Amino acid sequence: MKKLNISLFIPLIMIILTACGSNEDAKKNGDSKDSSSSGAKKEYHLIEDGKLTFAASGEFKPFSYMEGNKMVGYDIAVGEAIAEKLGLEPNPQKAAFSGIVTGVVEGRYDIAVASHTITEERLKQVNFTTPYYYSGPVIYTRPDSNIHSADDLKGKEVSVARGTSYLEIAQQYTKNIPQVDSDVVALQSLASGHHDAVITDDITGQNAIDSGLKIENRGYLGVSEQGIAVNKENKALLNAVNQALQEMLDSGELAKLAEKWNGVDITKKPEKNE
Incomplete structure (x- = not known):
C-alpha cells in the first residue's frame, strides 16, 4: 500500500514542479517584455511619463479647432493615433502657432502635430518626420x-x-x-x-x-509638405513616430483620417504642381 502511495505521489510532485517552472518562465518573459517596452518609452525622453504631449494651434480648421473645450481635427486625430501606436496617452496642447516650434525646442512639447510646412529654416531648429500630408x-x-x-x-x-x-x-x-x-x-x-x-x-x-x-x-503657388516636428535631441522618438506614420500610411488609416476631417485624401504627394 505504501509503495502504491509513493508511486502516485512522485508524478504529482513532478507535475507541480513543472507547472511552477512554467509559471516562473512566463512571468520572466512577461517582465522582459514590460521592461523592454518601458525601456523604449524612457528613450523617448517624454515630458510626462506615459503621455505623448503634442501641440497644435486649435485655430486652423479642419486641421485643429475647438469644439467646446475639446480640440479636434485632422492634426489632433493623427496625434492621438500616433500616441496609441506608441502605447502612450495622448495629451494635446493648444498653443499659438508662432510659438509651437520654439516650444518643441525648449521641451514644452514632445512633438508638434500642427500642420507645419517643412522648410530649411525650421529644419535648423527641429527635426521633421516624413510628410503626413501635402497641401498647396x-x-x-x-x-x-x-x-x-x-x-x-x-x-x-x-x-x-x-x-x-x-x-x-x-x-x-x-x-x-x-x-x-x-x-x-x-x-x-x-x-x-x-x-x-x-x-x-x-x-x-x-x-x-x-x-x-x-x-x-x-x-x-506650389505644393508644400507638412511634417511633425520633433526635438533634435530626441532621435528615438523621431524614429518611433516615423514608424507609426508609415504603419498608418500602409494600412490606409492615415488616408481615412484625412478623408474624415478634410473630405479628401491629402496623404499622397501630387504628381505635379497645380
Whole structure:
C-alpha cells in the first residue's frame, strides 16, 4: 500500500514542479517584455511619463479647432493615433502657432502635430518626420478683386498667419504683409473688406468658403509638405513616430483620417504642381 502511495505521489510532485517552472518562465518573459517596452518609452525622453504631449494651434480648421473645450481635427486625430501606436496617452496642447516650434525646442512639447510646412529654416531648429500630408498655398481674394494671379500681387497688401511659411511666399511679391494670429482670422478679415489678398492652405481656404465666407481661390503657388516636428535631441522618438506614420500610411488609416476631417485624401504627394 505504501509503495502504491509513493508511486502516485512522485508524478504529482513532478507535475507541480513543472507547472511552477512554467509559471516562473512566463512571468520572466512577461517582465522582459514590460521592461523592454518601458525601456523604449524612457528613450523617448517624454515630458510626462506615459503621455505623448503634442501641440497644435486649435485655430486652423479642419486641421485643429475647438469644439467646446475639446480640440479636434485632422492634426489632433493623427496625434492621438500616433500616441496609441506608441502605447502612450495622448495629451494635446493648444498653443499659438508662432510659438509651437520654439516650444518643441525648449521641451514644452514632445512633438508638434500642427500642420507645419517643412522648410530649411525650421529644419535648423527641429527635426521633421516624413510628410503626413501635402497641401498647396493659394491666393484668396474677394469676388470683386482684380487680383487673378501671382503677378497681380505685386505691391498689394497680402495678409498671412504669423509664424507660417506663407510669409516667405508673400515676400516674393510685396512688402506690405500684415500678419495675424491665424489663417482663419486672415480670411475673415479679407471677407470683411480688409487686405487685398490672403495666402493660406487650399483646404483651409475651401473650408472657409464652405462655411459661408465670400472669398475666392485665385490660383496655387506650389505644393508644400507638412511634417511633425520633433526635438533634435530626441532621435528615438523621431524614429518611433516615423514608424507609426508609415504603419498608418500602409494600412490606409492615415488616408481615412484625412478623408474624415478634410473630405479628401491629402496623404499622397501630387504628381505635379497645380
